[in-house]
Amino acid sequence: MSVLSAGEIGQRRQEVLGRIARAAERARRDPASVALLAVTKTHPVELVANAAKAGLTLFGENRVAEGVEKIKVLREALPGLTWRLIGPLQTNKAKAALQYFSAVESVDRERLAVHLETLLAAEERTLPVLLEVNLAGEATKSGALPENVEKLAKASLALAHLDVRGLMAVPPLASDPEQMRPHFRRLREIRDRLASRFGRSFPELSMGMSGDFEVAVEEGATEVRLGTVLFGPREAV
Numbered sequence: 001m002s003v004l005s006a007g008e009i010g011q012r013r014q015e016v017l018g019r020i021a022r023a024a025e026r027a028r029r030d031p032a033s034v035a036l037l038a039v040t041k042t043h044p045v046e047l048v049a050n051a052a053k054a055g056l057t058l059f060g061e062n063r064v065a066e067g068v069e070k071i072k073v074l075r076e077a078l079p080g081l082t083w084r085l086i087g088p089l090q091t092n093k094a095k096a097a098l099q100y101f102s103a104v105e106s107v108d109r110e111r112l113a114v115h116l117e118t119l120l121a122a123e124e125r126t127l128p129v130l131l132e133v134n135l136a137g138e139a140t141k142s143g144a145l146p147e148n149v150e151k152l153a154k155a156s157l158a159l160a161h162l163d164v165r166g167l168m169a170v171p172p173l174a175s176d177p178e179q180m181r182p183h184f185r186r187l188r189e190i191r192d193r194l195a196s197r198f199g200r201s202f203p204e205l206s207m208g209m210s211g212d213f214e215v216a217v218e219e220g221a222t223e224v225r226l227g228t229v230l231f232g233p234r235e236a237v
Contacts, residue, residue, distance in 0.1 A: 003047045004231060010054035012230050016213075020224065023217035034217055037084065037206070039227035041066070042234045045073050051230070052078050060105070060225055062087030064097050071100045086168070086206075086225060088142040091115045098127065105130040105168045105206050108142045110155045113162060120161035130168040130206055131156065133190060135183050141170055146190060153194050166204030166222070167191050177212040184208065184219035 004012075013036075021031035040048050041062045048059065048070055059081055061067030071083055085101040088108070094115055097104060107113050107129045120127055131152055134143030144152045149167075156164050167190065171183035184207050191202050208216025210229035217224065227234060 003044060004050060006050040006053035009047075009051050009056070009230060013054055013056060016226060016229055019214055020217055023214040027218045027220075029217070029220075033222060035223040037086070037223050037225045038230055039086065039209075039225050040070065040231070041087075041227065043227075043231055045070050047231060048074060048081075049078065052081055056230075058082050058084070060084045060086040061101075064089065064093040064100075068096055068100045095119055098123075103128040103130070103165075106132045106142065107152075107156060107162075108132040108134075108144050110152060113152070113156045113159055117159040117161050126161050126163050128163045128165050129156070130166050130204060131164065133167055133169045133187060135169050135186060136172045138172060143169065146186070149190055150194065150197060153198065157198060157200075164202065166202040166206070167194075168206035170209075171207070173211070177215045180208075180212040181215050181219060184212075184216045184221065188220040 016036065020034050024031040024034055035058055037058045037060045038051055038056045039060045057080060067083060083101050084103045084105055085097050086105045089097055089104060089106055089112060091112055098119055104127065116127065131149060132143040133149055134141050134145055137145055156162050167187055169187045171180055174180055187207055188205060191205060195202050204222050205220050206223040206225060208221045208224040210226050213224040213226060
């Protein structure tokens with residue numbers, strides 16, 4: 001499979017930014033309040049380099065080992081890139097994740113939160129995190145169930161070295177983007193309830209992918225995680 005050039009990715013980036021802007025305007029939001037996170041899972045280092053040349057700076061990887069390999073290769077030549085871990089995190093890979101990723105969007109259980117806290121406290125630093133919610137209780141997906149999110153939030157907020165910034169979710173896929181709207185709305189409502197319960201802001205909502213990101217923006221997404229619409233289909237793994 002050929003790798004897209006920086007010019008091709010740049011054109012796709014501009015088209016996506018335009019779609020984000022129009023969706024934000026429909027919701028009377030500032031388009032600048034929505035971050036575009038480029039998902040590079042299974043894509044080669046060459047494509048990431050071309051994406052950076054095309055103006056993309058925020059990248060997400062699903063697997064720690066794969067992400068670390070890319071970051072190691074690229075960080076000297078492209079030090080301005082920001083990497084977030086967006087996939088499930090096993091505790092035995094947490095130390096590596098903390099070395100290479102600027103944020104973890106997939107904190108889904110108290111045990112992981114406590115383990116991260118222990119590692120961060122030893123280094124005397126704070127890590128931005130998002131709490132992952134499994135909105136439909138799908139057995140194949142990670143994330144805290146909606147009824148357990150408040151408990152996870154309470155435990156995570158008590159950890160001094162975790163900066164709980166908001167929520168992330170990967171709702172059930174649907175062929176019609178409009179079918180995703182109730183899921184995105186529910187995540188926003190959960191976030192708002194947490195904000196009221198704990199008397200603090202949870203400003204980030206990471207939701208929306210290539211097939212539904214405009215609906216997600218209309219429902220309050222502050223970050224959309226896009227791969228296919230920017231880079232084409234992923235390589236099989």
